[in-house]
Amino acid sequence: MIRQIDPNDPRLKGCPGQPLLLAMIQGLAKTAGPGLRREVWLALAPDGAPAGAVCRTETGLWATADPAFAPEAAAFLAALGDLPGMADGEIARLLPGGWEPRRVLEYQGPPPEEQALCVPSCMGLADCNVGAGAVRPEDRDALYAELHLRVRRGAAQVVLVPDHRGQPVAGAANLLGKEGAAIGFLACRRDRQGRGYGTAALLAAVLAAMDQGKRPLLACREELAAFYTSRGFVPAGAVWEKGGA
Numbered sequence: 210m211i212r213q214i215d216p217n218d219p220r221l222k223g224c225p226g227q228p229l230l231l232a233m234i235q236g237l238a239k240t241a242g243p244g245l246r247r248e249v250w251l252a253l254a255p256d257g258a259p260a261g262a263v264c265r266t267e268t269g270l271w272a273t274a275d276p277a278f279a280p281e282a283a284a285f286l287a288a289l290g291d292l293p294g295m296a297d298g299e300i301a302r303l304l305p306g307g308w309e310p311r312r313v314l315e316y317q318g319p320p321p322e323e324q325a326l327c328v329p330s331c332m333g334l335a336d337c338n339v340g341a342g343a344v345r346p347e348d349r350d351a352l353y354a355e356l357h358l359r360v361r362r363g364a365a366q367v368v369l370v371p372d373h374r375g376q377p378v379a380g381a382a383n384l385l386g387k388e389g390a391a392i393g394f395l396a397c398r399r400d401r402q403g404r405g406y407g408t409a410a411l412l413a414a415v416l417a418a419m420d421q422g423k424r425p426l427l428a429c430r431e432e433l434a435a436f437y438t439s440r441g442f443v444p445a446g447a448v449w450e451k452g453g454a
Contacts, residue, residue: 211263211285216241216249222387224251224259226273227297229313229426230448232386234264234271239364239385250285252278263289270294279303293451295428301449308449312434316425318441321412327369327377331356334367334380340398356382356394366390366421368413370406379406381414383423390418392427408440415441 214221216238224231234249241247245267252261252274261274261282270292274282276299283303286296291305301308327333335353338344344352359365359382369380379397383390392414397407418425428448429437438444 211250211252211281213248213250216247218249218251220251220259221249221262224262225275226261227313227446227448228315228389228424229391229428229445230271230273230295230297231262232389232391232423232426233295233384234262234273235386236359236364236384236391237264237266237271240358240362242362245358252282254278265289265292268293270296272296272300274300295448295450298447298449301451308451310431311428311448311450312431312444313426313428313446313448314434314437314442315445316415316418316441317443318415320419321416321441323416324409324413325371326413327371327375327380329360329367330369330377331360331367333369333377334382334394334396337369337377337380337398338394338396340378340400341396341402342399343394343396352394359384366414366417368410368417370409370413372401372406379410381410383414383418383421383425385418385421385423388424389426390414390421390423392418392425395427411437411440 238249248265250263251259254260260278263272279299283300335349339349366383369377372378378401381395415425
């Protein structure tokens, strides 16, 4: 069965599933609060043990489960509606089309060296994403609000790398789960690309995750995998993603 739970339910921390997706669901659950859609469900085995988790926010959903519970989880996601999001392969293959594979990678290189960073700023990271073309200018404030919420609730870390003038030009954010840290929003301004700033931001996010005792994880398209594997990441499975309209 699938039951809605309080986002602070301790069973969520012991839930099985795809490590990257678990980190994302656990991190998003920390951002729950009045006036926000942060709904969390657990798939429960007959003995009541957690067998999977689903999270729905204002912008999409995330789901992972033990393979034996994938059909039930997929049926539940279908009932929630045609929403963008991310799911493990066992669930995604049972859903209508539009889901695309994403390589999951985990950092296994040596601990990165510390480097000079800007003061963490959610607005600075939002600006880097706009400057990289990863986010539309009209969506900048919405990204800032989401990043600020995550950081304020202790669910995320932001890192920013400065250029030679001390201006933030690249950055990333970690969404923190119980054991994993999902690295996202990695971006470098277009006019600063090709100079190592993106790599510096990536490795700063890795170090920040490791300092928290978390596994640095990320999902990427196949054509970007070489960028990460050349910087200490190794394959760690796959997830499936469905974009918005």
